[in-house]
Amino acid sequence: MTIYSDYDLFAWVYNKHWGESFVQLIFPLIENLILQYIPPKARILDLCCGTGQLAQMLIDRGYQVTGLDGSKEMLRFARENAPDGEFIVADARSFKLPDIYHATVSTFDSLNHVMTLEELTSVFRNVYAALRKGGLFLFDLNMEEGYMTDWNDNFGIVEEDHVCVIRSNYNQEEQIAQFDATIFYPENGWQRSDLTLLQKCYSELEILSALEVAGFTEIHSYSYNLQSDLIELTTDAGRAFFICQKPLETNVS
Ligand SMILES: C[S@@+](CC[C@H](N)C(=O)[O-])C[C@H]1O[C@@H](n2cnc3c(N)ncnc32)[C@H](O)[C@@H]1O
Numbered sequence: 664m665t666i667y668s669d670y671d672l673f674a675w676v677y678n679k680h681w682g683e684s685f686v687q688l689i690f691p692l693i694e695n696l697i698l699q700y701i702p703p704k705a706r707i708l709d710l711c712c713g714t715g716q717l718a719q720m721l722i723d724r725g726y727q728v729t730g731l732d733g734s735k736e737m738l739r740f741a742r743e744n745a746p747d748g749e750f751i752v753a754d755a756r757s758f759k760l761p762d763i764y765h766a767t768v769s770t771f772d773s774l775n776h777v778m779t780l781e782e783l784t785s786v787f788r789n790v791y792a793a794l795r796k797g798g799l800f801l802f803d804l805n806m807e808e809g810y811m812t813d814w815n816d817n818f819g820i821v822e823e824d825h826v827c828v829i830r831s832n833y834n835q836e837e838q839i840a841q842f843d844a845t846i847f848y849p850e851n852g853w854q855r856s857d858l859t860l861l862q863k864c865y866s867e868l869e870i871l872s873a874l875e876v877a878g879f880t881e882i883h884s885y886s887y888n889l890q891s892d893l894i895e896l897t898t899d900a901g902r903a904f905f906i907c908q909k910p911l912e913t914n915v916s
Contacts, residue, residue: 666754667733667776672858674714674736676827676846680820682714682740685771689803690720691891696906697766697801698724705765708793709748710755710786710802711773715741718748731758755786760793767794769802772902775840775862780869787877794909800879801906805840807864809901814840824849838864867896870905879907 670677701707704725709718712730714737721728722745730750732738738750751758755769756777767790777783790800805814810833820827826847833840840862847853867884874882885893886900896903 664754664757666752667756668735669776669858669860670713670732670734671736672846672856673844673860674734674740676820676825676844677737678714678740678744680827681771682716682744686717686720688891689770689887690717692887692893692904693717693768693770693801695893696904697768697799698726700799701765706763708760708764708767708790710767710769710790711776712741712748712750713737713771713773715744715748715750717768717770718750719745722747729760729764731755731760755789756782757785758789758793760789762793762795762798764793764798765795766799766801768800772803772805772862774802775805775864776860778839778861778863780865780873783865783870784873784876787874787879791877791879791909796909796913797911798909799906800908801904803902803904804865804870805862806867806900806903807835807838808899810840810862810864811835812901814842833864840864867903870903874905874907878909878913880910882907 706727707721709730712718712732718728718730728748730741730748731753733754735752741750777786814831814833817830828845830843842860844858846856883906884896885904886896888894
């Protein structure tokens with residue numbers, strides 16, 4: 664399997680415009696669902712860590728963070744943004760790490776980039792294998808309502824030194840969302856780069872079943888309201904948070 668690297672061309676724009684904002688929004692949820700339950704200086708795996716802003720916030724609070732991502736360019740920024748983090752280029756669908764982590768987090772709909780349920784189940788198995796017994800796993804995903812509401816849009820960013828135009832659309836029949844970016848930047852005149860990122864929409868039931876198949880227990884799904892309070896997940900939620908645990912005792916049969 665090739666390593667997922669679709670963000671390489673997008674990395675510097677992501678670092679500038681996206682890397683900080685979502686993490687600030689959801690950090691209270693990470694504190695609420697994960698950090699209060701793990702020891703000080705615990706080891707945390709930031710799966711699909713992107714440009715490392717979350718890794719640095721966790722390091723600032725004393726945690727030992729390993730960031731894993733398929734994009735070397737995203738990780739180049741992550742190493743700058745979180746110089747004390749450990750960063751690994753690997754694919755979420757195939758990575759293997761020893762079972763030393765107290766928690767794994769995967770934020771900003773990273774796992775929607777995994778395009779089949781079979782592969783998503785492999786991701787969950789890999790996370791399970793890397794967690795200590797009792798370890799926690801938190802991730803968020805875009806849900807159908809989010810794609811229907813937010814992913815049929817065009818917008819642009821215009822700055823002194825770059826212009827970025829985004830087009831997004833959602834194919835409800837295929838349950839696939841597409842994000843096209845065209846970036847112009849000055850280099851011997853203006854240069855243009857184009858990239859496409861795809862996401863797959865999963866139902867709550869599919870995700871819960873895949874987590875169970877991978878061995879997780881204590882599985883809960885949430886959404887959040889405008890005040891960032893956790894609320895019960897309902898079908899009108901655009902984004903869902905899933906939290907689950909590797910059991911303290913694994914059954915030997
Ligand atoms: C939307 S960004 C989120 C980055 C970061 N978690 C954040 O909250 O800002 C998605 C990230 O997931 C990574 N990614 C997607 N699929 C991946 C895969 N199969 N293996 C490794 N990384 C992957 C991309 O390279 C990208 O850095």
